[in-house]
Amino acid sequence: MTYAADLLYEEVAYLAYHFHWPLDDLLDLEHPERLKFVAQVARLNGQ
Template sequence: MTYAADLLYEEVAYLAYHFHWPLDQLLDLEHPERRRYIAQIARLTGHEYE
């Protein structure tokens, strides 16, 4: 598996954990949009996401 695939799995898992969205909906998001949601979740929960 490549770094990009590993990162995709990590991002999708993070969003799925917090939003409970279906996999196909998460995979349809463009990378910048996924990162924006991740950043917002991190701010709301007080956690850091790298």
């Protein structure tokens, strides 16, 4: 099963916006690790 492309784009765009990491680095993250970063950024932003 593959992760839905639209959700992947959402996560990557969110992290790229906040971290300014290269696309390849963001795509190399395993899904659970990427979700942890998304959660932490959201927490820091009060979301």
